[in-house]
Amino acid sequence: MKCIITxxxxxxxETLRHLLAAIAPDVVVLAEAKNAEQANNFIQKLxxxxxxxxxxxxxxxxxxxxxxxGPLNCSVIFTTAYNEYAIKAFRLNAIDFLLKPIxxxxxxxxxxxxxxxxxxxxxxxxxxxxxxxxxxDNNLQRLALPTAEGIHFIGMKDIVWLESLGAxxxxxxxxxKAVVVSKGLKDYEDLLSGFSFLRIHQSNIxxxxxxxxxxxxxxxxxxxxxxxxxxxxxxxxxxxxxxLKRIAIK
Numbered sequence: 608m609k610c611i612i613t614x615x616x617x618x619x620x621e622t623l624r625h626l627l628a629a630i631a632p633d634v635v636v637l638a639e640a641k642n643a644e645q646a647n648n649f650i651q652k653l654x655x656x657x658x659x660x661x662x663x664x665x666x667x668x669x670x671x672x673x674x675x676x677g678p679l680n681c682s683v684i685f686t687t688a689y690n691e692y693a694i695k696a697f698r699l700n701a702i703d704f705l706l707k708p709i710x711x712x713x714x715x716x717x718x719x720x721x722x723x724x725x726x727x728x729x730x731x732x733x734x735x736x737x738x739x740x741x742x743x744d745n746n747l748q749r750l751a752l753p754t755a756e757g758i759h760f761i762g763m764k765d766i767v768w769l770e771s772l773g774a775x776x777x778x779x780x781x782x783x784k785a786v787v788v789s790k791g792l793k794d795y796e797d798l799l800s801g802f803s804f805l806r807i808h809q810s811n812i813x814x815x816x817x818x819x820x821x822x823x824x825x826x827x828x829x830x831x832x833x834x835x836x837x838x839x840x841x842x843x844x845x846x847x848x849x850x851l852k853r854i855a856i857k
Contacts, residue, residue, distance in 0.1 A: 608722065611653065612639045613646040613669070614661040614686065623659060623686070623709060630711055631718045643667035647676055655681050657721055659705075662687040670740070673733045682721045683728050696739035698798050700732045701751040701758055726753075731760060752778060752788045759786050763802065767833045769795055769812040779833055781817070805850050807839045815850055 610627070614620045620639045627634050637653045640646040642664055650658065662669040662685050669685055685704040687693055697704045703720065705713055735749045750766070752759040761780055770777040771792040778786045796806050803815045813829060820830040826839040829847070839847050 608634045608657060608718075609637050609653070609655045610634055610657040610659060611637055611646065611649050611655045612659045613641075613643070613664075614639075614659070615641050615664045616661075617641070619661070619686070619707065623714075626709060626711055626714055627718075630715045634718060643669075643672040646672065650676075650679065650681070656725070657682045657684065659684050659686055661685070662690075662693055662704075670733060670737050673728060674730070674737065677733055678727055678729050680727065682725045684717050684721070690740075692740045695798075696736040699739055699750050700736045701726075701753045702728065702732060702736055729758070732758065735760065752786050754786060754788060761786070764814075764816065766804075766814050767817045767831050768814060768835060768837065769804075771810045779831075779835065781833065805843075805847065807837060807843050807847055809840070811837050813837065815854055818851070818854075821847070821851060 612620050612623050614623070624636050624639070627636060637655055638649040640649055643666060646658070646660070658679065658681050660669040660672065660683055673679070673683070683703070685697060685702065686707055686709065687704055688707045694704065694706070703717055703726070705717060732751060735751065738748065748763055750761050750763055752761060761778065765781045765783070767779045767781055769792060770779065772787065774789065774791055776788050776790055776792050776795055778788065780786065792812060796812055799812065804812050805815055806812045807829065813831065817832040818829050819832055822828040822830065826841040826844045827847070829837050829839060831837065
């Protein structure tokens with residue numbers, strides 16, 4: 608596998624190159640670019656399989672670079688210092704990234720993932736990530752759901768509830784066919800935390816804005832906008848009632 612490293616910091620480029628040599632010696636570093644312009648020239652000439660792309664670069668950010676020059680005919684892994692909205696935007700849009708300082712185990716896992724299933728970023732993913740990075744949690748608008756057929760982009764407000772199917776998750780979506788994704792419910796519980804979603808049972812996460820009625824009981828039930836009637840576990844009852852109060856206040 609051939610790769611190009613793009614980062615404006617020389618130390619970061621050197622660190623990544625040394626990590627690759629130690630962890631994935633079959634990954635050949637063709638070139639190192641310090642800005643987007645250099646990266647574009649190297650990509651055109653060298654045709655890499657993989658691009659490591661820093662998000663925060665002077666002149667043109669990694670996101671802006673992909674907006675202008677994408678989609679690229681190679682896999683892309685972003686490298687970024689911690690930024691809450693950048694990381695959440697990448698996760699929401701199924702974009703691979705490594706957090707600086709790069710953890711060797713995470714780098715190894717990312718390389719393995721690219722080798723097993725190369726994923727080319729499309730303009731829709733990049734555009735959605737950029738939009739999601741520009742606001743607070745309430746303004747994050749879309750979620751990318753990778754399936755065997757491709758990537759489904761779903762409006763957050765259109766997701767009614769999520770159902771656990773063991774190692775898979777089924778998304779019930781307003782006025783659309785359900786989508787099944789090969790990730791467990793726990794992955795989406797973490798990803799959607801801070802939004803209007805709440806886990807009410809080990810099997811279900813709901814969008815609070817799609818609740819039509821709460822029915823009292825041991826744990827109770829919530830009736831959703833799509834007609835689903837979902838059980839609330841006893842230990843989640845107080846949390847659900849408190850969340851409903853907050854919505855009512857708004």
